[in-house]
Amino acid sequence: VTVGQVLAAPAVQAGHPELLCAPDRLDRSVRWVHVFEGADPANLLSGGELLLTTLIALPDDPGEQRAYVRALADAGAVALVVELGRRFAKVPDVMVAEAATAELPVIALHKVVKFVRITEAVHAQIVDEQHDLLTFSRRVHEAFTEFGVEGANAQEIVDRTAAMAGTAVVLEDLGHEVVAHALAGASASEVLHDWSARSRLVPEGAGTRADTEQGWLLADVGPRQGVWGRLVLAGSAAVPEPAARMLLERAAQALAVARLLERDVASVRARAHARLLGELLHARGADEEDLRAAAGALGLAPASRYLAVCVAPVQPAVAPDRATATSTGFLAGPHPDQDLAETVAAAAATAKLSALVAPVEDGVVGAVLALTGKLTEATALDRLARALDGSPLRHVRAAVRERDGLVLAGSDLAEATYVARAAALMPGGRRPAYYRITDIGIRGLLMLLGDDARVTAFAERELQPLLVHDAKHGTGLVEVLRQYLEAGGNIAALARTSHLSRQALYARLRSIERVLGAHLSDAETRTGLHVALLAKDVGAG
Incomplete structure (x- = not known):
């Protein structure tokens, strides 16, 4: 229960309340409500209390009145509610000024009310919220205990956290790149637009903390001496702040454990790339701005043109097992071609190309390259080919053509996948730097027919x-x-x-x-x- 909620309660509104100072502190939590008519209430407070009084015992001396307010603020009181008429016609100016300096809200009641009605109403609300928090805490405990038993990955944890919080959740690494996110009904362009730049403006801190500038709630992920990321509630949670904090902390703990199971943060980032490439494969009709925001949050440089490329080993180490694939074509668990994906990602970095890279199908790794500035398709492909030529892995490469948007480039991944798989089955000999659909003839047609x-x-x-x-x-x-x-x-x-x-x-x-x-x-x-x-x-x- 916040001071603002108490102020809005019918029992308080009956007293015609007037907020005299500290309007920015109405979001402070009220732990309890005290009625006190003495001159020194500070010794009775332990923090978080809202004080109800008529000031009947308050001395006339302005210095003592200021000291009264300072003592309340120092003791951790969150608000002072004064009923006028019995002692003062208005709250003394020196008290209001001191309270404003201490950021202690002072509320004047211009009409007599029964304090007991206020305490009953607020205490009932506090008890209800504590019960709701306990119930929510049990749900969170059950959910994350289940995750611990089943070995959930980072994306699954983020998805469940967003569902329980009722708002978008983002997991970022220390470089402020998004490695997992769940939008909870929001758009990617709204949540992820310019993510890295906005995130860098949020100061580092310890523990669970709020950033009022962005409206975020944040928690570090990882042990104190080995923090590797931040988990962010990137919107207004549908649960009270104490519940949101508890949920965020438990999710951060689960993510730390999940990282140990997944070996390192690179595997978490790889899942994020795989998820987005899976969306791009089926992106026809999708919102271009949303996809660009999501890709940018994963580190893909902004560009006006994009290019789909696929790489396949000549002799795949693992035979296809379509029964293990998800509906998007990506494997649910650690992908057998992840080593190849890491090789392609490293080659792209060596070639100074910005790319999203992940396995897209058994035996095939896909990449979407951002053709930034004046970078041409031919130059990008040549630089990537030269970087990949240094790999000991025998492989073939397939490319489509540059596109003006991510949606179109993403849809090209399907064609590039078919071309790469067909090319990998072709007889050896001198191979082109990149295969195109026109290079694979009848074999390509059969690939396109799939499992007909x-x-x-x-x-x-x-x-x-x-x-x-x-x-x-x-x-x-x-x-x-x-x-x-x-x-x-x-x-x-x-x-x-x-x-x-x-x-x-x-x-x-x-x-x-x-x-x-x-x-x-x-x-x-x-x-x-x-x-x-x-x-x-x-x-x-």
Whole structure:
């Protein structure tokens, strides 16, 4: 209960109250209400009290009147309510002046009221709030205990904190970059716009604290000697301030534990990048200003043009497991391609490129580059390629084209992902610096068709006799067929690469024709078989 709430209470309004000073301190919390008519109440106070009095015992001496007010302020009183008429027609000017200096609100009641009605009303409200705080505290305890058992990540903790606080919550690192956020119904442009600059204006401090300039409530995250971030309630909470403080402190503790489980703050930041890239993948129709604000809060430089790029290892270490993917295409847990993502992020930093980087699909890392100033698409791609060429990991790169907005660049990530996956499955040899959709031909078409059951059925139907024959006899005819088709039917070239004699090759090709019941001299047959083999490759990758 605040002084302002007491002032607005019907029991107080019945006395026609007038606020005489310290209007900026009406937000002070009232712990209890005392009725006192002595000349020295300070010894009875322990802080947080609102005093009700008629000043009947107050001396006439102005010095003693000033001392009375100073003693109240020094004892921690939060307000003085004076009923006029019994001792004074108005509160003495020296008392009002002293109270203004001490920032102690003084309220004059111009009509007689029963103090007991005020104390009953305020104390009932205090008890109700304490009960509500206890209930809320139990909910918070249950929620964060559950998080501790289940090993929740930073984003899940921030999401729950925002839901319970009823306002936006932002987790930032020591560089004032956002690593997780939940908007609680607000817009990203409202909450995250120019976040780093605004956050730097908030002075450092200890413990949970409020910043009146921004209207934020903040708590440090991490141990006293190892603070690594700040958790911010970036708006007016839907719960009283004591509850909001308690929630924020408990959330900060949970985040500190979550960081230990996630190893370091870099993994928390990686999740934030992954979340935003997931939103960008499905961003058609989204608000450009909101996305730019969110990206800027994560450290992406402001730009008028953006470019989508994807990188894929030539031989992915982990096979795709679509059952583990979320609805946005991102894995819920630590991503197996995070090492590749860190390599790409480091390369972007080396190339002095501002980028959002994260795994976007199994075996593929996506990046959105900000083309700042006069930086051209060609220059940005060349700098990134040269930085990545120093990586020991064999990989392919795919790019789309520069775009005038994040929404368009984000939608290009889907195309770049398909291109990168298809390129990673292509035969080795000299590869371009970046693959484009035009470079991957029929393989790209099959990639775009994805898991279409008709493609799978076609490939099985075309190749099943050979697959069954190889399984029974260990003949390896499918691989011979693949090499034959890739050589364009050139037996001489195939003999050189396979280290088999022409006679042996002709014998195996006749076996293939016999098993399939088809002639390899027929162009349509060769095309169908080649498409089936490519479809098998794409499905396996």
